[in-house]
Amino acid sequence: MLKKVCRDLRQAGTLTDEMKTVLSQTFQKRSDQALVLVEEGKVTRFKFGPSGRTVWAVAGRKGEYQVLPESMFCTCDDYYFRVMGRKKQLCYHLIAQQLAEATGRHRSDSLRDADYEVVTGRHRSDSLRDVDYEVVTARWKPAGADGT
Numbered sequence: 001m002l003k004k005v006c007r008d009l010r011q012a013g014t015l016t017d018e019m020k021t022v023l024s025q026t027f028q029k030r031s032d033q034a035l036v037l038v039e040e041g042k043v044t045r046f047k048f049g050p051s052g053r054t055v056w057a058v059a060g061r062k063g064e065y066q067v068l069p070e071s072m073f074c075t076c077d078d079y080y081f082r083v084m085g086r087k088k089q090l091c092y093h094l095i096a097q098q099l100a101e102a103t104g105r106h107r108s109d110s111l112r113d114a115d116y117e118v119v120t121g122r123h124r125s126d127s128l129r130d131v132d133y134e135v136v137t138a139r140w141k142p143a144g145a146d147g148t
């Protein structure tokens with residue numbers, strides 16, 4: 001659903017009321033939180049040279065998180081606890097990143113490949129540090145296994 005809205009967004013170049021309605025029906029208050037982040041310019045794309053590797057950062061209420069659009073992954077706690085636990089589809093950082101990319105409403109920063117580890121290391125949350133992503137994913141199945 002988010003992919004469809006983003007595709008329409010790219011074509012229209014602007015977020016129509018219809019798209020907003022679809023977003024809020026799908027994501028409830030997270031769509032509003034995401035729109036606020038986009039409007040406040042909290043989404044940044046870091047492009048590393050010469051490799052051309054891209055990293056997205058979204059500044060949320062509690063900190064700055066790294067978003068990987070290709071794998072629809074975010075380093076925030078909400079993603080870690082709820083999305084992997086299948087209680088939610090997406091955190092609002094991912095929604096914000098998708099909307100910002102589709103509308104072009106994001107900051108851009110160019111960095112050298114040598115800075116890659118510094119930038120990505122800064123966004124890694126404690127819970128994900130040194131933890132292999134596949135292991136984490138496996139651990140959080142099925143939903144509700146953590147007893148909450």
Ligand SMILES: [Zn+2]
Nearest residue numbers: 074076091093
């Ligand atoms: Zn997130």
